[in-house]
Amino acid sequence: MSTFGQIFRVTTYGESHCKSVGCIVDGIPPGMSLTEEDIQPQLTRRRPGQSKLSTPRNEKDKVEIQSGTEFGKTLGTPLAMIVKNEDQRPHDYSDMDNYPRPSHADYTYMEKYNLKASSGGGRASARETIGRVAAGAIAEKFLQQVSNVEIVAFVTQIGEIKMNRDPFDKKFQHLLNTITRSKVDAVGPIRCPDTSVAGDMVKEIEKYRGANDSIGGVVTCVIRNVPTGLGEPCFDKLEAMLAHAMLSIPASKGFEIGSGFAGVAVPGSKHNDPFYFDDESKKLRTTTNNSGGIQGGISNGENIYFSVPFKSAATICQEQETATYEGQTGILSAKGRHDPSVTPRAIPIVEAMAALVLADALLIQKARDFGKSVVH
């Protein structure tokens, strides 16, 4: 469904060609300073048309808060946000009408809903993510006020071009400690902080744009200053909630946390993260962080970091041999301009979903903390 979270909860709505897209965010603590200016920056980062790296559709994506605040402070009541759809062009996709686009959601929507919307895959549209990003910005502001939580996502791979993301490499761990959102943006719309490969990534995207093709990539995200104790054992482990959140983003195909797939080849004696006493925080910390900040489903206070692969965009402007809904073989020839790589634009969406997971887990744990503080 379109609702995510238990205590800090977002419900989104909207597709490409309706009046507006947006969301209702419920469970925001009352008394928090909040205006559109807290939310717009991440929406703007998500917006297409920021550079020639992405689609030229110029949507302004200006958010309007409808409820839940007064005099710039949250009321504790549901906060609704709306972003108007200005560039609807409902007939632009008409050539595709007989063909379900390969690897898009047209066919599965037809199977599930028995209809073809002019927005094609309906909620599979990237515009659906606007509500998530808006809600995530609020979650993030709350997390910052709780314990200065920092969430930074960045591009670590475009096509074959990778930057180092080896979890066992100290340089990568150092980068996780120091990377900031402004450093990521400073590189330009490619959003890869490793300037030694960022240029090649841009070229890779341009190559596929030139060929009317598309290419995928990987987004890596780090969350710093996470309180210990977040996440529920068993089904709602913190990494399970993060995986759920990340795989719910359009075009994502996976998730790995900490040492991930690479870690399986490292024996326990090297993979285990030994403890030491940290004089600064007066708490136990670990000398390595192959766990990725979560052990037994519960945060241990180290950096949470994970990577998410995004497939090459399904909508491309070259001819594809495929079949119509009715089963007739033919050539689908899409028009319009399309994003050759959605990966850089996924950055604020990944950050938003991470923030939503954390804010909810944090509030749930605060209920638990109260409980344990009072019983005997």
Added chain:
Amino acid sequence: MSTFGQIFRVTTYGESHCKSVGCIVDGIPPGMSLTEEDIQPQLTRRRPGQSKLSTPRNEKDKVEIQSGTEFGKTLGTPLAMIVKNEDQRPHDYSDMDNYPRPSHADYTYMEKYNLKASSGGGRASARETIGRVAAGAIAEKFLQQVSNVEIVAFVTQIGEIKMNRDPFDKKFQHLLNTITRSKVDAVGPIRCPDTSVAGDMVKEIEKYRGANDSIGGVVTCVIRNVPTGLGEPCFDKLEAMLAHAMLSIPASKGFEIGSGFAGVAVPGSKHNDPFYFDDESKKLRTTTNNSGGIQGGISNGENIYFSVPFKSAATICQEQETATYEGQTGILSAKGRHDPSVTPRAIPIVEAMAALVLADALLIQKARDFGKSVVH
């Protein structure tokens, strides 16, 4: 929490050293033949002590149905299942009492719950998965009766030893079409169907056992005969629910579906799965299956396949330099015998969690199907 699913729902309980472990399964359709004999086989596959590849603790893990059936048929009411803990040995871990085991859940449980249980990480115990496997066996039987759904998981990597799981390789896709649970078990407890590498995998595990160490691995799972239309757009995409389920399994560190991480380097023109009309099923099918059976969060009827990495087990029998709960540096020297590789035993757990996700998604979609069939 310990509850998973909306319409087909399981709630589990139990840790290593209490009286019993088990679960309540709610939402099972009434009138289905069901006895302990439907459930025991997967529990037995999960059980440790099956061979020298795993821990020699001999738990019998015999399931007892408490409610929800009569004369061998389900009643539609909650079905409770119990498995007694026979081999409790609550003092076996006493040497560790002062040390949180590195990369285990001891420290995070202390942070979350403020206590040390004799079962150490409490619900982080592998015994917690018994309830999942029991519930999954019921979900699986239901799915078989619905549309002959087949769920087969197998080991594709142990340490550095891999079998081919290249999604773009036709041989691998053929294996996904043909692999069965009995073929997997026929190879022996290693559960890798590629006999050209299975022996090396066994040696890899033996090598780490000999070194009192542990090693990780990857489990791949295929689900065949999935009805189209399952999964909810937006947050509860079918792959998001699967990722949630898989990352909730102890020791799992990731998830990738279809082309996964490898797919990001393949351009859209090659990655897209073109449609063709299948004369047998009289439906559209795809010529390739890089999507992994899900598009836009909704099943398209092709095989769903995914891989899950399991880290090297945290509990090892060699000395580890680490710190006590109080922060004092020292040497943790664990005793007892421990599983050098949990990966082969994860097979029935992966299958169970997949079945639980599918059964719930299927029932929800049947509600939707009714809705669309009646409105106008």
Added chain:
Amino acid sequence: MSTFGQIFRVTTYGESHCKSVGCIVDGIPPGMSLTEEDIQPQLTRRRPGQSKLSTPRNEKDKVEIQSGTEFGKTLGTPLAMIVKNEDQRPHDYSDMDNYPRPSHADYTYMEKYNLKASSGGGRASARETIGRVAAGAIAEKFLQQVSNVEIVAFVTQIGEIKMNRDPFDKKFQHLLNTITRSKVDAVGPIRCPDTSVAGDMVKEIEKYRGANDSIGGVVTCVIRNVPTGLGEPCFDKLEAMLAHAMLSIPASKGFEIGSGFAGVAVPGSKHNDPFYFDDESKKLRTTTNNSGGIQGGISNGENIYFSVPFKSAATICQEQETATYEGQTGILSAKGRHDPSVTPRAIPIVEAMAALVLADALLIQKARDFGKSVVH
């Protein structure tokens, strides 16, 4: 929270003095004809200022669908609806600023949220119900298409003036079989179908209006043509969901279904509803309906009927001796014009909440029906 329902689900937002109020409705079956014209009538029935019986604030309450439909048909995606707040007058309540209004939500909101909104009790405002009524209109249209479900609520008591609602009286049961929404409205804004008492009810309200006071009342609701089998045993019995829904309406203080409170004095031998075979429907029916259409938490196909008491409105325009937030004794003297009886306006809200409960229960049962039809 502000979300209700599992498979057919509404999330509402908005308070009196923000930009708009509204809701997101998720889980609407795709392909259903739906425009604003299906929704507006119930919103108009809910609207204040319809007659001198209610508050003269003239809010137009015009609903705008934002998403989820195309060419007048639902898409199966979330349908967002917005109603602008035109008559905000945020300073109208300024005299009350130091006093929490007795029996209103001002004090409890302060305790819960630690703030005073200019909308006083925030979400305790009657405008919060706009989203419910809009969502309910959609649920109702769906239910009509499923099995011609009819939901009719009406006023059965204002202050001391009651119409017959004795569940053991055949005339009342006959009225439950025959009452329609148009008959209810034909009587005028008092919405009591018994013309022998409706005039006295109007006078009762006028009496309290003249005294700057308020008076309560009772709404009774009947639901006809309910399919059998709806409702879940144990916690989510159909009457439990209805009670939850009704007690969530502002100012409601209770709920009784079927014979209700009066039924406890009738022995089982008379209270039991015997079965007979109905030649028309070819099903078992009951000769009496003291159960109110639900047995063991599950609908039996008879009329579901229940009553809900609404207390006298808390906001009155006469002086009240009470205390300020700071605890100082004083006189609260509210200004403005206020509704002397909210009961008649509660009619569409009761109908909406009943429709939401039924639509969700129906869809869940259709999932169950599929399950039982396929297993063996």
Added chain:
Amino acid sequence: MSTFGQIFRVTTYGESHCKSVGCIVDGIPPGMSLTEEDIQPQLTRRRPGQSKLSTPRNEKDKVEIQSGTEFGKTLGTPLAMIVKNEDQRPHDYSDMDNYPRPSHADYTYMEKYNLKASSGGGRASARETIGRVAAGAIAEKFLQQVSNVEIVAFVTQIGEIKMNRDPFDKKFQHLLNTITRSKVDAVGPIRCPDTSVAGDMVKEIEKYRGANDSIGGVVTCVIRNVPTGLGEPCFDKLEAMLAHAMLSIPASKGFEIGSGFAGVAVPGSKHNDPFYFDDESKKLRTTTNNSGGIQGGISNGENIYFSVPFKSAATICQEQETATYEGQTGILSAKGRHDPSVTPRAIPIVEAMAALVLADALLIQKARDFGKSVVH
């Protein structure tokens, strides 16, 4: 379904004729002293066969904790509890096999599940409530440790015999302030604290027992020392959760809180609860409590009190003219001994459900309290 609560959550299982009944309680704060001795007393109060007022079936109902505690302290993990079914007698109901019992759940279970269990209405059995009572006892212990919350239910009506429960009567309000569970039990199994009518209530029950008939009653419950701020505006108002909980108890037909149905005839000027400053608690309190301790869905710190009617038991031992499942008219003649009034035994169930609602609402509010304490 069989799960109730979000953060403090119970899932129950079991019917009359299976191996055991019980529940899993999730979300119990860790570190709380808890053994079977905390739970057994309420189970014993619920147990039939305590006196000739109820059914002579002698079930021992001894609870066994399976998990979630160690050395008499809760672990924070799910706590499973089992009560064996000793007195199963699955064939005792054989005469009824062709007849759905009037006003019982046999017919609706057949419609919903398409089967007849030997336990007849399956989960509609009173034994289903054992899991609730066991879970409620834990919730209650937690609430006592939080703020000395006291929950006391008692019988206020049997058939036509009523004790004073007029919310506007000071004596009744005094009783609400002072009634204790031991005072209730001191009167004997009738559990009506007004000794001037308790004897007549006993006679009333005996009268119907002598006639092989049954009679209903009303249970009133008070909850004292409730923290302010509990309950969520909109759909999950505290009274809505309580109503949901109470209507989920078998045989209940209604709910009223505070002034309830009687309050509708009292004008706002008299019904409103004025505030005063309480020197002892240093908080605002109200001079009257017609609201029943909840305003705008949120607790205000005053006593929460409500009443629940229970219908006359459906199973009676006299002949009833009705129809078979197949529609043939005939005489149903039930055998066995049956409870002529379930009302006194409902006392611990009402208390348990109230405790479950409160414990969950309290934990959720503590999450909110944290949020508001930290934001700016």
